Amino acid sequence: MGASNPILIPELRGMLSDGDRDGLRSVIEELHPATVAEFSEGLQDDEIWRLLSEATLERQADVFAYYPLPRQVALVEAADRVHLGSLLEWMAADNRDDLLRQLAPALVEDILPLVAKAERHDIRMLLSCPEGSSGALMTTEYASLPADISTGEAVTRLRLQAPNSELIYYIYVLDNDRRLVGFVSLRDLILSKPTAMVSELMQRDVISVRVDEPQDQVVLKLARFDFLAIPVVDDRGRLVGIVTHDDVLDAVRQDATDDAQRIAAISPLGESYLDAGLVSMTWKRGVWLTILFATAAVTAMVLARSPIPYPWLIAFIPLVIASGGNSGNQSATLVITALSTGDCRLSDWGRILKRESILGILLGTLLAVPGYFLALIYAPGPFEAMVIPITILSVVMLGTLVGSALPLLFRSIGLDPALMSNPFVSAIVDVVGIILYMSVAVIMLS
């Protein structure tokens, strides 16, 4: 989804008011559907519908799917119901599913009777897959064949299926119970002799996902094997759909943005930054800022209760907290990204904690040295100055350990590591860091 482009709006408005149907038709039929959506997004809802109505239903459905989802919802609400039913029939199953998930359930029940019966079954099936599951990413419009036909016959049958298939470059081979037994690529079909049998040509070692597996399994498998699509099967091994490369790419890009936002303590916006409303943005940032504020308030209360024994120690409070927080933030982000890319699994926790402990010692020592020299400026003497490097080493070790342990802990109890880790790491490292600092000072200086 790209930004809307207003450059053609005056021309389009001119054509609409002049009734220049040929002009409108040439815009909508000749540009790429994504480009049509980009250039027409700035029109009013009723103007968009008038523009779309100049094209075939198939083309209308193609263009429609390229508007941002919130705009699609607005357009649906402004549309004629009967026209909507036919449009939904022409939309790709996965785009239609994305749209229907955004509509009020009552509206969906209103529209569904207007959609042809064959499609209605698919719609209900896709809508029943929970968000985040492989099923929610899939489309039901795949190409399939039986194993016991020749490749010449296969190409003929494929021609019939092509208009209703999102991807015809992979053809899935099914048995009589629709169980997935193999797949052939169109490349192999084209290269083979027309008399060869599909069963000789097909690969039997098919990599698939179950419909209820989480989406990241689809991403890992498609990225690992460089596939164009991954078949989705039910618990009896029957093919129910495919997830195609373009939807995986969209999901990966969206996940990356969501994760970065979660790590920075923002509930994922789920829409483009400039489109997000101020109220929703204030809420999505404010709720986490308030939680972080509450943890900082705990730090303030701890600090108020344990008065600083020597005034020169005050100046180092931000430095001590920052050292622990920064190293903890690094560890948490490394573990979160390694878990989400599949580089690490939960079962690697022992190796992860060991690595981070060693790194805590190395990085803590690295910072303790300049910390000591800085402390020499303000401390009464070289012995007293030792409070600072000892504290820095301790809080950096604390940071790396808490930073790596928390994402693992959250993952193990089924929470999203990206959502919760960094705020909690800061909270723990701040409070415990201040307590450590005061304890080291009291022990060494009294």
Next chain:
Amino acid sequence: MGASNPILIPELRGMLSDGDRDGLRSVIEELHPATVAEFSEGLQDDEIWRLLSEATLERQADVFAYYPLPRQVALVEAADRVHLGSLLEWMAADNRDDLLRQLAPALVEDILPLVAKAERHDIRMLLSCPEGSSGALMTTEYASLPADISTGEAVTRLRLQAPNSELIYYIYVLDNDRRLVGFVSLRDLILSKPTAMVSELMQRDVISVRVDEPQDQVVLKLARFDFLAIPVVDDRGRLVGIVTHDDVLDAVRQDATDDAQRIAAISPLGESYLDAGLVSMTWKRGVWLTILFATAAVTAMVLARSPIPYPWLIAFIPLVIASGGNSGNQSATLVITALSTGDCRLSDWGRILKRESILGILLGTLLAVPGYFLALIYAPGPFEAMVIPITILSVVMLGTLVGSALPLLFRSIGLDPALMSNPFVSAIVDVVGIILYMSVAVIMLS
């Protein structure tokens, strides 16, 4: 690239020492190349070469490309040079390019004469594309056709090109000067009458990238138009290669990890977390921790020079700093992700700064209220307590403004916003936040 899997290592070692060539061949020929690489990665270099040598060169090249790059380099260094030359000929051009970029230039010059002349030209061309450019992602193994042949003839010619093409589902149509004039999909070829001409069938509005455009242009275009591949042209519009969906997906996943690591002040590891060496990891984290430490040292020096006028103010130092840092971190991350996904452009800077200023006021007010109640506990009176909410509102506004302005500034001078922003935001907000805090206190309380 997945983690290596040691489960078959004993069996493979057994087959190698027993000389069970049939067993080895069945492993390497029948599993998916990615799976072969996964299961054999735990072997010694010479054992891997003995396993590979049981397969055809084509298969060897397929499997080889699925080892992680550092391992590929180690294998190349342990290999027989002549065998290496033939293996490189069989590797896909883009995988080969990734590998050669990791080798010492002297070694590359050693190996190149062993590669067939036709491939050598492509290798030199790909190696000359700078990292991060579209050219560095592309492969030269595309399928192409002239416009003035029938689709029946096109399918016949395609059969000849297929073994040397990475992707035959999009066929690019070139004129006599190899300029890109259109493209047809294999789907359209298959569905058309064999007597139709390619020129009637082809789409003329081809979306392409220039070889020197940055990689994110490839990602944006491929994701936006749901293509399987994007053609890459030189400055005269001649086709020089294609970037395929799988390489874009890999690049997006790698960029997301790199960006998350940069935002957390880590130089991108560029390899899997558990594989990264401790020395390299200490360096990639330590250099940024040291820079952040230096900025925290400035905060400490500022604080040491402006002694706290009233002791109860000390307890709120971490809270003031955290409020500014957290809100700045949110703003910086939002702007960085919006710039990298293409949701915002540099030219939107006015809207971005306006949004963030408004959000600074809203979020600052949100935190100032609990801040005031917390201050009432420790301040001598309700008037004195006002220092805290006024400071919080100011530092949150400072945080959102600096957090959104810095990534824009870095982007405008050609730096990566993700690399530099968050550390500098923390640094500025910490120091200026402390100065603001002390100034508000002195003005209000004296």
